Every structure is written in C-alpha cells, then in structure tokens.
Amino acid sequence: MMPSVAGRLNAAGSANALELRGVTRMFGALAALTDVTINVRPGERRAVLGSNGAGKTTLFNCITGDFPPTSGTIRFFGEDVTNFPPHERIRRGLRRTYQISALFTGLSVLDNVYLACRGVSRGRFSLLRPRTGDALLQAAESLIEAVHLEAVSHRLVGELSHGQQRQLEIALALAGAPRFILFDEPAAGLSPKERAELIEILSSMPKHIGFIIIEHDMDVALRVVESVTMLHNGRIFKEGPPEEIESDDEVQELYLGGGHG
Amino acid sequence: MAHVLPATAPERLTVLEGIPAPVWGIGLLLLAMPALASNFVLFQIFGWSFVLGTIALSLMVLAGYGGMVSLIQMTVAALAGYVVAILGTSGVPQISLGWPWWLHIPLAILIATLFGTLVGTLAVRTEGIYTIMITLAIAAAFFYFTRQNYVIFNGYTGFNKVFPPALFGIDWRQPVPFYYLTLGCATLSYLAVVWMARTPFGLALQGVRDNARRMSALGFSVTAHRVLAYSFASVIAALGGILLVWQNAQVVPGTAGIPQVIDILVIAVVGGLKRPIGPFIGALIYALLSVFSSDLLLAFGMSGERFKLVVGLGFLAVVFFSPDGVLGLWQRLQARMERRGRDLRPGGEGAS
Numbered sequence: 001m002m003p004s005v006a007g008r009l010n011a012a013g014s015a016n017a018l019e020l021r022g023v024t025r026m027f028g029a030l031a032a033l034t035d036v037t038i039n040v041r042p043g044e045r046r047a048v049l050g051s052n053g054a055g056k057t058t059l060f061n062c063i064t065g066d067f068p069p070t071s072g073t074i075r076f077f078g079e080d081v082t083n084f085p086p087h088e089r090i091r092r093g094l095r096r097t098y099q100i101s102a103l104f105t106g107l108s109v110l111d112n113v114y115l116a117c118r119g120v121s122r123g124r125f126s127l128l129r130p131r132t133g134d135a136l137l138q139a140a141e142s143l144i145e146a147v148h149l150e151a152v153s154h155r156l157v158g159e160l161s162h163g164q165q166r167q168l169e170i171a172l173a174l175a176g177a178p179r180f181i182l183f184d185e186p187a188a189g190l191s192p193k194e195r196a197e198l199i200e201i202l203s204s205m206p207k208h209i210g211f212i213i214i215e216h217d218m219d220v221a222l223r224v225v226e227s228v229t230m231l232h233n234g235r236i237f238k239e240g241p242p243e244e245i246e247s248d249d250e251v252q253e254l255y256l257g258g259g260h261g
Numbered sequence: 262m263a264h265v266l267p268a269t270a271p272e273r274l275t276v277l278e279g280i281p282a283p284v285w286g287i288g289l290l291l292l293a294m295p296a297l298a299s300n301f302v303l304f305q306i307f308g309w310s311f312v313l314g315t316i317a318l319s320l321m322v323l324a325g326y327g328g329m330v331s332l333i334q335m336t337v338a339a340l341a342g343y344v345v346a347i348l349g350t351s352g353v354p355q356i357s358l359g360w361p362w363w364l365h366i367p368l369a370i371l372i373a374t375l376f377g378t379l380v381g382t383l384a385v386r387t388e389g390i391y392t393i394m395i396t397l398a399i400a401a402a403f404f405y406f407t408r409q410n411y412v413i414f415n416g417y418t419g420f421n422k423v424f425p426p427a428l429f430g431i432d433w434r435q436p437v438p439f440y441y442l443t444l445g446c447a448t449l450s451y452l453a454v455v456w457m458a459r460t461p462f463g464l465a466l467q468g469v470r471d472n473a474r475r476m477s478a479l480g481f482s483v484t485a486h487r488v489l490a491y492s493f494a495s496v497i498a499a500l501g502g503i504l505l506v507w508q509n510a511q512v513v514p515g516t517a518g519i520p521q522v523i524d525i526l527v528i529a530v531v532g533g534l535k536r537p538i539g540p541f542i543g544a545l546i547y548a549l550l551s552v553f554s555s556d557l558l559l560a561f562g563m564s565g566e567r568f569k570l571v572v573g574l575g576f577l578a579v580v581f582f583s584p585d586g587v588l589g590l591w592q593r594l595q596a597r598m599e600r601r602g603r604d605l606r607p608g609g610e611g612a613s
Contacts, residue, residue: 064478090480102478104471107464115468118461119480125489126461172479 015078017042017180017210018063023072025055025062025234032058033069033234042077042179044210047221049245050231051254056214057099059231060182064096065089077179091120093179097169097186099214105158109149112157113140113171120176139175147171147201163194170201181211187220199223222246230254291444300436304508305552308436310545311443312508315450315501317529317540319494322454325534326463327490328470330389333380333396335525336403337495338502339517341373343407343414345423345503346512352422353415362426366503373499374492381491385484400522408514419513423506434507443504447541450497454537457493466490527572531579533586542587550575 018040025033033055040046048056061067063074065086073082081089104112117136118124130137144153147167152160157168166186173181186202187195195217202213202224215221222228228245230238238251245251295303316338323329348365351357360368380399384392407414425433425442433442457463465486468476473483506512515521524547532543554571558564583590 066474066478085482086474086477087480087482090478096478098475098478102472102475104468104475106471107467111464115461115464115476115481116479118465119476123461124465124481125486127457129456129460172475175479 016040016075017044017077018212019075019078020063021073021075023059023062023069023074025058025067026070031234033062036072036231036234036236038229038236040180040210040212042210043208044227045225046210046212046227046229047225047242048212048214048229048231049221049251050237053233054231055234056231057184058234060096060184060212060214063089063182064094087119093177094182095173095175095178095180096182097173097184099184099188101162101165101169103157103165103168103172106156108154108156109144109160109168110137110140110153112168113143113175116140116172116175117143143171143174146174148197162189163191166190166194166198167201170198174205178209181209183211183213183215185214185216187215187217195220218246295437295440303440304436306545306548308439308443308508310541310548311447312501312504312544313525313528313547314532314541314544315443315447315504316498317525317532317544318447318450318454318537319498319501320525320529321534321537321540322457322494322497323490324529325536325539326458326466326470327487329384329487329490330393330526331381331384331396331491331494332393332400332522332526333377333384334494334498335522336400336517337373337377337380337498338505339407339512340376340403341369341499341502342423342506342512342516343420344369344372345506346420347413349423349426351420353418353420356413356415357420362428369503370496370499373502374495377495377498378488378492381488381495384491385487397519397522400517401519404514404518407517414514417514419511419516421511423510423512425507434510439508443508446500446504450500451537451541453497458537462486462489527576531576531586533588535585536588539586539588546575546587547572 016039018038020036020038023033023036024031036055036059048059050056058067062069065081065084065088069082073080075081076089076092076094079092081092104115107115114130114137117139121136141150141153144150147170149164149167149171152164157165160168166189170183170186173183183202187198190198199220202211205211213221213225222242225242228238228240228242229236230245230251232254237254238245238248240248294307298307316334319337320331320334323331323334345365346353347356348358348360348368349362350359358365380396383399384395387395407419408417410416427433431438433439458467465476465481468479468481469483469486476486477483505516509516528543528547529540530543531546532541533539550572551568554568555566558567558571579586579590583593
C-alpha cells in the first residue's frame with residue numbers, strides 16, 4: 001500500500017503504533033472487512049469514514065480483539081497481538097470507547113473510572129479496600145475532572161444524562177497510560193455545546209497519544225485529525241489528509257453527498 | 262484509622278460511623294436472644310436460618326454481584342459436610358478417619374472450595390439459563406453419585422453422629438452455644454461479603470455483571486474474575502455446610518438433593534438477591550414457614566405435610582409482587598410512606 005513507505009520513514013525506525021496487514025473478517029459468508037492494510041504512526045490521529053455497514057466498527061472490534069480477524073495480522077507497537085485476548089491488548093496501552101455507551105450503570109461514576117484505572121494496573125483481584133490517599137483513586141478523580149464530571153462523581157451512572165455518559169466513556173479510555181485510543185462515534189447524540197467540549201477534550205490530549213476516530217460529524221472528525229481513511233464495503237477506498245478527502249469528488253459522491261462544503 | 266471507601270455514599274466515612282442505629286438495635290437483639298427465646302426457637306428457627314442464610318448468601322454473591330445463578334451452592338455445602346464426616350469422626354468408623362478438628366475442618370473448606378472452583382470453571386463459559394442447567398446437572402450427578410458410592414460416601418445411609426468438636430469444653434450442639442456459633446459464622450460471612458463488595462475484586466465482579474465486554478476492554482480478565490467469584494462463594498457455602506451437618510448430626514445424599522438445591526435458590530430470591538442481608542431474611546421466612554406452616558395447615562383442616570405448598574405459594578407471591586424479594590418490597594413500601602408523608606405535610610402546615 002502507498003502510505004507504508006512514507007509511514008515507516010516518518011516513524012524514524014521505530015515501530016508503528018498500529019499495523020494491520022491484510023485483515024479480513026468474515027461473518028459466515030459475509031465479508032465485513034476485506035484485506036485491510038493500515039499503518040498508523042505513534043501519536044498520529046486519524047479519522048475512519050464510511051457509510052453504515054462500511055466495516056468501521058468491525059475494524060475496531062478486530063483491533064481490540066472483540067472479534068479477532070479471520071485472516072491477516074495486527075501489530076501494536078511492533079508486537080504481534082493478533083491472537084491476544086482483548087484484556088492483554090488493553091494492558092499494552094490500547095483503549096477504546098463504544099458507539100453505544102458501555103458503562104457500569106449499577107456503579108457510581110467514581111467506581112467506573114476507578115475500575116478503568118485498576119484494570120490496567122496491579123491488584124485487580126485485591127481484597128483490600130483502597131485507602132484515602134490511594135494513587136489510583138486520585139488518578140480516577142483527576143480523570144473525572146478532565147471530562148468535567150466532578151459534580152456527579154458519586155452518582156450512579158444509570159442516572160446520568162446521555163451527554164455525561166458519553167464523557168464518561170472517554171474518561172474510561174483515558175485511564176492508565178494509554179498509547180493509542182479507538183473512539184467509536186464519540187459525538188453521537190451530543191448537543192452542539194457538548195460537541196465543542198468534546199473537540200476541546202480530544203485536542204487537549206497529550207500529543208504522544210494517537211487515536212483513530214469513527215465520526216459522522218465532519219466538523220468534529222476533520223478538526224481533530226491529520227489523516228483520513230475512507231472505508232467502503234469493507235475495503236479501503238481512499239487514504240489521505242482531511243482537505244484532500246473532503247475535496248475528493250468520488251468521496252463527495254459516495255459519502256458526503258452534494259450538500260457538504 | 263479510617264478506611265475511606267470510594268463509596269456511592271460519600272458521607273459514610275468510617276466502618277463504625279457507617280452503621281445506622283437500626284442495625285445496632287438488631288445486633289443487640291440477636292445477642293440477647295437466648296434470654297428471650299426458647300431453646301427450640303434458638304436451635305430450630307434461628308440456628309437453621311443462620312445456616313441456610315449463609316449457604317444462600319454464597320448464591321447471592323454469585324447472582325447479585327456476579328450475575329451468575331448457580332445451583333451448585335448446596336452441593337458445595339454438602340461436600341464440605343461429607344469431608345468433615347469422612348476425615349473426622351462419625352457413626353461409621355470403618356470409613357471415618359478420625360482426624361482432629363484443626364485438620365479436618367480446614368481441609369473440608371479447602372476441598373469444597375476446590376470443587377466449587379472447578380464447577381465454576383465449567384459454568385462461567387455459559388450464560389443465563391445454561392449456567393443454571395449445567396450447575397443443576399452437576400448437583401444432580403453429585404446426589405446420585407453419593408447415593409451409589411459406598412466406599413467413600415457410604416451410599417444411601419450417609420454418615421450419622423457427626424458432632425462438632427467439644428472446643429473449650431462446650432457442647433456446641435446445645436441450643437445456646439449452637440445459636441452463638443451459627444450467629445458468629447453468619448455475621449462473619451455477611452461482613453466478608455459486605456467488605457468484598459467494595460474492594461477492587463468486588464467492584465470488578467459487579468463490572469463484569471453489568472458489562473463483561475467492557476470489562477475486558479478495560480484490561481480485566483472476565484473469566485478469571487468469574488471463576489474466583491465461585492471460589493469466594495464456595496468458602497462461604499462450605500462454612501454453612503459444615504454447620505448444617507453439625508446441626509443435623511448427619512450428612513446423607515438428600516442433604517443436597519434436588520429439592521434442597523432448589524430451596525437455596527428460593528431462599529435467596531425470596532429474601533432478595535441485591536443485598537447480602539436478603540438471603541438471611543429469606544432463610545428466616547423459610548424456616549418459620551417450614552416449622553409452623555404444618556400447624557397452620559392443620560388448623561384449617563388440611564394435611565400438615567403440605568407445608569411445601571405454603572412455601573411455594575409464598576415464593577410465587579413474592580416473585581410476582583417484587584422481583585427483588587422481600588427487601589425490595591420493604592424498600593418500595595418505605596418509599597411510598599415517605600411520598601405520602603410529603604404529600605400530607607404541606608396541607609398540615611397550611612392549617613396551623
């Protein structure tokens with residue numbers, strides 16, 4: 001594929017953050033992904049676009065291991081993780097959020113974030129309660145502040161508004177020391193004000209943390225990324241910088257419709 | 262000094278400050294019970310309730326915190342009882358080894374826990390109704406195995422004369438000592454579960470219940486957490502099983518027959534699966550109904566052996582009116598009283 005050489009050079013000898021080689025995922029006879037090859041540099045921020053059923057979420061599920069690929073390999077910072085269970089990939093610095101909030105509704109906001117912090121550190125099976133100055137508890141509290149949820153930190157997650165739940169989704173993905181994050185439509189169902197907050201949260205993330213974002217809202221997606229991959233029917237259709245994709249006639253016709261830009 | 266919990270209730274600061282007044286009241290009442298109640302009530306109602314409640318508590322841990330309805334808990338309890346009879350002393354000296362209590366009691370808990378963990382390892386690969394089926398199948402297999410195996414389990418007759426060790430020179434099967442023994446074990450198990458629920462392990466278990474896939478996307482091994490929940494629950498079930506065998510002074514295949522296995526489910530569901538106190542409330546109701554409903558039925562001119570009918574009808578009524586058991590019923594009643602209180606208050610103030 002075209003960007004692989006340039007990508008390697010840019011990484012200056014170090015491994016790519018994410019390297020997919022010929023990833024195919026079948027559901028029975030249906031190919032949700034066909035021969036997808038993607039390279040993402042450490043710290044790179046990329047949008048994945050495509051209409052419904054283009055294979056965007058399947059791509060995420062392959063990367064995290066929720067649905068391992070039928071064929072092909074996935075490398076994470078140089079390490080072949082193709083056959084790793086999801087939790088082993090997460091412990092290596094991969095994170096994801098879900099299109100439909102996947103939270104622990106019976107627990108408080110603080111408990112949710114605390115669990116996320118605990119999941120990527122030792123003592124997951126500990127039978128000791130955390131003490132006042134517990135480092136993970138403090139980490140959880142500062143994450144809650146980062147996504148502006150400190151006012152509801154002791155409320156049950158089931159009682160939160162949709163927008164607050166979306167923010168909590170992001171807080172969970174930021175726990176520990178993430179190296180690469182997969183955001184699955186983080187702006188879905190957000191108000192314009194909440195969208196602005198989301199853009200602020202995404203662009204204020206430390207520069208070394210790269211991410212892939214699936215987003216239908218171009219105003220959100222194209223403002224926070226430096227490259228775009230366009231999927232169509234489970235195959236890579238186009239790759240390039242946002243301006244190029246946005247002005248591409250084929251992409252316009254296929255995805256954006258006539259009305260945009 | 263204070264273990265500050267990452268609690269949903271931030272005002273709950275220390276362990277002692279967090280205990281509300283009614284709990285102190287109930288605690289004192291339970292401690293003073295031997296001065297108030299007859300030996301029969303102490304042994305047959307309260308002792309039995311604490312024992313059954315402890316076993317049902319182990320199911321509450323799995324179902325309430327882990328989202329896994331296991332029907333193996335009574336079998337784990339009975340196995341612990343069997344090991345006590347086989348390694349300790351019983352009325353079957355040709356099988357019982359007569360080992361001292363400090364050896365056979367820990368071994369009984371250990372073996373039952375290993376068994377429960379093994380069953381858990383098989384069961385956690387299934388969900389919902391299939392978990393119920395696989396644990397029920399193993400429970401049934403254990404029942405028939407113990408009934409047919411005479412070399413280890415002494416078959417149909419099982420073991421009689423299984424008594425608790427006379428520690429400190431006390432006969433622990435006397436009503437008052439047995440009451441305190443079971444009260445102590447039940448309280449210990451209850452506190453262990455309350456404690457566990459707020460530890461990283463307990464929180465993670467509840468996370469697995471709410472959304473297993475998300476838990477693995479946070480770095481947790483879902484399978485390991487589920488299996489270890491079975492281990493934790495097995496320790497509690499084993500403790501209850503040993504007490505049960507001491508109370509009956511015997512252990513037979515029917516100790517964990519299918520009806521007994523189902524009874525534990527009924528007790529936990531009737532009491533309420535959401536909070537660890539639920540199984541004890543369910544057990545108290547079950548014990549009261551079992552002991553007194555035959556009198557009730559006789560009073561209405563029916564056969565006293567039909568007490569299971571009353572238990573069953575009660576179960577139906579509770580499940581029908583309150584999916585979260587008697588506890589849920591109580592909480593809803595309380596909420597309604599509060600609402601009514603609020604509704605009345607403005608009118609009262611206006612009049613005065």
